[in-house]
Amino acid sequence: MKKPKVIVVMGSDSDLPVMEEAAKVLKDFKVPCQVRILSAHRTPKEAKDLAENAESRGVKVVIAGAGGAAHLAGVLASQTTLPVIGVPMETKSLKGLDSLLSTVQMPSGIPVATVAIGKAGAKNAALLAVQILGLQDKALSSKLKSHRKKQANAVKLKDKKCRLKFSK
Amino acid sequence: MKKPKVIVVMGSDSDLPVMEEAAKVLKDFKVPCQVRILSAHRTPKEAKDLAENAESRGVKVVIAGAGGAAHLAGVLASQTTLPVIGVPMETKSLKGLDSLLSTVQMPSGIPVATVAIGKAGAKNAALLAVQILGLQDKALSSKLKSHRKKQANAVKLKDKKCRLKFSK
Amino acid sequence: MKKPKVIVVMGSDSDLPVMEEAAKVLKDFKVPCQVRILSAHRTPKEAKDLAENAESRGVKVVIAGAGGAAHLAGVLASQTTLPVIGVPMETKSLKGLDSLLSTVQMPSGIPVATVAIGKAGAKNAALLAVQILGLQDKALSSKLKSHRKKQANAVKLKDKKCRLKFSK
Amino acid sequence: MKKPKVIVVMGSDSDLPVMEEAAKVLKDFKVPCQVRILSAHRTPKEAKDLAENAESRGVKVVIAGAGGAAHLAGVLASQTTLPVIGVPMETKSLKGLDSLLSTVQMPSGIPVATVAIGKAGAKNAALLAVQILGLQDKALSSKLKSHRKKQANAVKLKDKKCRLKFSK
Amino acid sequence: MKKPKVIVVMGSDSDLPVMEEAAKVLKDFKVPCQVRILSAHRTPKEAKDLAENAESRGVKVVIAGAGGAAHLAGVLASQTTLPVIGVPMETKSLKGLDSLLSTVQMPSGIPVATVAIGKAGAKNAALLAVQILGLQDKALSSKLKSHRKKQANAVKLKDKKCRLKFSK
Amino acid sequence: MKKPKVIVVMGSDSDLPVMEEAAKVLKDFKVPCQVRILSAHRTPKEAKDLAENAESRGVKVVIAGAGGAAHLAGVLASQTTLPVIGVPMETKSLKGLDSLLSTVQMPSGIPVATVAIGKAGAKNAALLAVQILGLQDKALSSKLKSHRKKQANAVKLKDKKCRLKFSK
Amino acid sequence: MKKPKVIVVMGSDSDLPVMEEAAKVLKDFKVPCQVRILSAHRTPKEAKDLAENAESRGVKVVIAGAGGAAHLAGVLASQTTLPVIGVPMETKSLKGLDSLLSTVQMPSGIPVATVAIGKAGAKNAALLAVQILGLQDKALSSKLKSHRKKQANAVKLKDKKCRLKFSK
Amino acid sequence: MKKPKVIVVMGSDSDLPVMEEAAKVLKDFKVPCQVRILSAHRTPKEAKDLAENAESRGVKVVIAGAGGAAHLAGVLASQTTLPVIGVPMETKSLKGLDSLLSTVQMPSGIPVATVAIGKAGAKNAALLAVQILGLQDKALSSKLKSHRKKQANAVKLKDKKCRLKFSK
Numbered sequence A, B, C, D, E, F, G, H: 001m002k003k004p005k006v007i008v009v010m011g012s013d014s015d016l017p018v019m020e021e022a023a024k025v026l027k028d029f030k031v032p033c034q035v036r037i038l039s040a041h042r043t044p045k046e047a048k049d050l051a052e053n054a055e056s057r058g059v060k061v062v063i064a065g066a067g068g069a070a071h072l073a074g075v076l077a078s079q080t081t082l083p084v085i086g087v088p089m090e091t092k093s094l095k096g097l098d099s100l101l102s103t104v105q106m107p108s109g110i111p112v113a114t115v116a117i118g119k120a121g122a123k124n125a126a127l128l129a130v131q132i133l134g135l136q137d138k139a140l141s142s143k144l145k146s147h148r149k150k151q152a153n154a155v156k157l158k159d160k161k162c163r164l165k166f167s168k
Helices: A013-028 A044-057 A072-077 A097-104 A119-134 A138-167 B013-028 B044-057 B072-077 B097-104 B119-134 B138-167 C013-028 C044-057 C072-077 C097-104 C119-134 C138-167 D013-028 D044-057 D072-077 D097-104 D119-134 D138-167 E013-028 E044-057 E072-077 E097-104 E119-134 E138-167 F013-028 F044-057 F072-077 F097-104 F119-134 F138-167 G013-028 G044-057 G072-077 G097-104 G119-134 G138-167 H013-028 H044-057 H072-077 H097-104 H119-134 H138-167
Strands: A006-010 A033-037 A061-066 A084-088 B006-010 B033-037 B061-066 B084-088 C006-010 C033-037 C061-066 C084-088 D006-010 D033-037 D061-066 D084-088 E006-010 E033-037 E061-066 E084-088 F006-010 F033-037 F061-066 F084-088 G006-010 G033-037 G061-066 G084-088 H006-010 H033-037 H061-066 H084-088
Touching: A006 A013, A006 A044, A006 A072, A006 A119, A013 A033, A013 A061, A013 A084, A013 A119, A013 C138, A033 C138, A044 A072, A044 B044, A044 C138, A061 A072, A061 A097, A061 A119, A072 A084, A072 A097, A084 A097, A084 A119, A097 B097, A097 H097, A119 A138, A138 F013, A138 F033, A138 F044, B006 B013, B006 B044, B006 B072, B006 B119, B013 B033, B013 B061, B013 B084, B013 B119, B013 H138, B033 H138, B044 B072, B044 H138, B061 B072, B061 B097, B061 B119, B072 B084, B072 B097, B084 B097, B084 B119, B097 C097, B119 B138, B138 D013, B138 D033, B138 D044, C006 C013, C006 C044, C006 C072, C006 C119, C013 C033, C013 C061, C013 C084, C013 C119, C013 E138, C033 E138, C044 C061, C044 C072, C044 D044, C044 E138, C061 C072, C061 C097, C061 C119, C072 C084, C072 C097, C084 C097, C084 C119, C097 D097, C119 C138, D006 D013, D006 D044, D006 D072, D006 D119, D013 D033, D013 D061, D013 D084, D013 D119, D044 D061, D044 D072, D061 D072, D061 D097, D061 D119, D072 D084, D072 D097, D084 D097, D084 D119, D097 E097, D119 D138, D138 G013, D138 G033, D138 G044, E006 E013, E006 E044, E006 E072, E006 E119, E013 E033, E013 E061, E013 E084, E013 E119, E013 F138, E033 F138, E044 E072, E044 F138, E044 G044, E061 E072, E061 E097, E061 E119, E072 E084, E072 E097, E084 E097, E084 E119, E097 G097, E119 E138, F006 F013, F006 F044, F006 F072, F006 F119, F013 F033, F013 F061, F013 F084, F013 F119, F044 F061, F044 F072, F044 H044, F061 F072, F061 F097, F061 F119, F072 F084, F072 F097, F084 F097, F084 F119, F097 G097, F097 H097, F119 F138, G006 G013, G006 G044, G006 G072, G006 G119, G013 G033, G013 G061, G013 G084, G013 G119, G044 G061, G044 G072, G061 G072, G061 G097, G061 G119, G072 G084, G072 G097, G084 G097, G084 G119, G119 G138, G138 H013, G138 H033, G138 H044, H006 H013, H006 H044, H006 H072, H006 H119, H013 H033, H013 H061, H013 H084, H013 H119, H044 H072, H061 H072, H061 H097, H061 H119, H072 H084, H072 H097, H084 H097, H084 H119, H119 H138
Parallel strands: A006 A033, A006 A061, A061 A084, B006 B033, B006 B061, B061 B084, C006 C033, C006 C061, C061 C084, D006 D033, D006 D061, D061 D084, E006 E033, E006 E061, E061 E084, F006 F033, F006 F061, F061 F084, G006 G033, G006 G061, G061 G084, H006 H033, H006 H061, H061 H084
Antiparallel strands: none
């Protein structure tokens, strides 16, 4: 297996159905990634080790998904200067508002690049990682541009069908 | 100076005007305490050391105040089995809702005893620490009971004045 | 039955599926506890009696779960100097935001140690009680430390499986 | 002084500038009232006594203002079958959302008649008390009707001036 | 049929499953009531007529349930000096927060006695009406007191069972 | 097919079950409309073209539905001086609060006429378009008035049934 | 004075500093308007008369600003088929969230075209009215287009200065 | 002047006091940047041009700050595959919650890397840009690491003073 360029971490295995959306996108773009389950609170040592060693292992971007008092992305960001992308998980009671605020409202000095709550966020975290990697990888950047085009074409096709359906 | 039984930590010196309310209450109850400024994000190593060594230094309770994506209490709680009390700071934009949710919505396994946003919370954090210490210290528990009585008497006095004022 | 060290109270029997998580954790740690249904609003006298007599009965910590305008923890806290832990119940309409704010925003003088909304909160309330009891009970404190280790190991095992699954 | 028909209670003397709006309205309607400072949390016994004895003292309506985890109205309501009107205080951090939810979201069985946050709420609490008393007091009910007319006329006068000003 | 003392109005027939809880409570207390569907927005004339004529028809209290931009209670309150109780409906998207704020945040001059969102609120609206009617009806007031006792006894019975279950 | 007077646009085909409520209302009023799927983010060029050409194609009103960071209505409004009506979609996590704020809180200079979240909003968007078109089309304006009457009559019929049901 | 084409109504004279922004914009566009103070709750009859007679007086659009439980726009909208634009006022405690939800969350059948909270909303309400009037008034529509251009030019000028300032 | 690697854009010159924090950080790190005022709504063409041409001009990262219905970052992100960082502005009424949700809740396909509301967010946006640029610039990455150390040392110094002050 190739050395991972992106690490996708989540705080609990219950976050997997959401976070594997990120892994899928990275796979589609053939960006080698590692998927980890590490808790800022239950395995702080492992979280620290991951963050501290990521850069020397050749990792470029860390994606971290967590819910509730979602400290994972912030804790990792505090221990590496690699860009860290935070994905707020939807939660049962507060629907992810807690996760979002715990992830995005970082104090000055330690940024977390926060994306949307849930699956859309997980996919976008991966795309953002690809955009960052694309800055130094022309081929990847080209793939991104065709991905955007395909995406636009998919919308246009739906638009066509929709116009047709309602013009009758 | 006596060995501290309680440590009052905050994430930034801008939290001091709020958190010193906790220190004052502890002083009133003659509970030796140490006041620290340590950031979960900017000095993660120091935060970790504090939490890991607290118990062996004779500390019984940790009080942690932080704002925004307030990870400090949770990060300390993940590295000690001493009770950790979290005080959410009021914030400029979201008025402390972010701090509150980041402090209280901890995942199962690592509790943070959260109190109210701001100064009332800081005072109550200290009183909660005194209540916990009072479980094994009869004298302290008695002081608490007289404090409660004084507090009630202060309300009753205000009530008297108020009744008088409005009965005219 | 042994004299309870912890009382788990809830405002309604509909809270039982959540609050029995607290009872289970206490049982696992072999901490004798009593489980009660008492409403701050519908049985105020019984609530008052419980709080006033708890200390003399040897109780050390009170855990109170309630929803909506969740006054139970606060009302108990106002009538005892034992530490009171509040568990906000998830509610149908406002999803527990009402319960959380009614439990945590206590005025200075009467703290309630508030934990997360719902089941995670109920479990953590029990663990917090164990942490408090552990301050004067070495054996209990040791159990807590192994519990933390088991918890960490469970995460590490899941991490292993996850890494494996995605490395294929 | 005449026996009070309405009691205006508040949880703290800092609530007085808001709650005296209620007293003023009652005075304008010549409804005898008593103004009290009593805390659900700091003087629970006095709060209980007030609620339990109100009816036998001839009181008809209780108005209770409190902030944060605002339990006062609910605690009084649980100990009397007189109608209890709750006024949520504006709070520094959460702007009264906490007070509102803690006052209005009462469990079935114990209603609190909740009005708006702050001064508008305090005035309306008094007017609501007058409306309730007016059900058995024709003179009072007539006064209410003229008050409404005056209020409407004041708006109409402002409307006139406004139209004039902008028609130039 | 007896002349109604209470009118229970709702803005839409979809509110009926919630609002009939109010009608049931009133029936249990043998308070004659009328149940109406009238929209502040879709049938403003009928809403106005209802409010304007209620007093002369012998009605004492109006209960109004509505959702979303819930204007019904406020619109009725603006056209009668009878006490108007507002029940905020739970809504699909904002879960009743919209209904609550639209009902409770009335401007000074026109109070609406607001109760909790949804079914608990509907029941409490009826109980509040009974409390108001009970001020001039000793028999009704006695029924209320026994209802409270039954309610307390029901909680005590559940408490007994609960203690038993967990003491094993 | 007649030239459309109203365009109903949505950001994604998942919004169709909601937005076709708008199309249905327009059809009922025989207002020719076109239904489009265009994303402010995924097909910005197409969105721009639609907005820029709408006026010259004879379109009078644009209705745009989008969810989350709902930029569609605002983006269209920035590129035409036709009135643009925004329909916030209900979202999975934040229940449409995000869509609402992203649609309504436009900066001064570029208004979006925002309606309620979800289906009620979609229907009302169409009715609002009809109200606007009715300003220069007497026949349409008459239809609107009869629609209002039918709507009122439907409520009155339900009211009749309800009164009957509860009078037994 | 010319017959008004737009009426700007507000619920209280305290809303005037905000709502006169709407009047100013209309004056700039030379659209004759009338400015009124009318309360849905304190002068319901006058509000009804205004709405019912607006169309026959030649009015084309109604702009209504109100705060808190902001029913004014909805109440007017229920009594006319002219387009009604609602401006939510910022409020002291809940900062306009109450006004926004009370204005925008209208039930299906009676739309209110809601704009942003406060001054930006008041300005945009007037611009939206101009956009609607512009549909049948080429001259007005042209003015709008130049206004947009001026607005864009003002931004471009600021952009120029800003680039310059930071390029040094 | 050197060709900019980062563009800092804002929607209005009133955002400048916040956004120049980003420019200052970039200057400290000697990263050439351009500061622009461009509105997604008032100058959509200029916004589009900026985004479309950024990559070919050698820009690597775009930072966009906007408030209210904050579409700027999303609109730019939809027209470039460069990473776009969004800074939500604090707003007068909703305190930046509107800006935050409008910036972060992007649909899948077009990510915006969102940071905290206000000044802390603006600083962190710049640091995040530096972290991204540091992936291909060893010198910059080293500077970042010393910046982190300085930041930690500043906290440690404050901690020292604080401990001293309270140990007396």
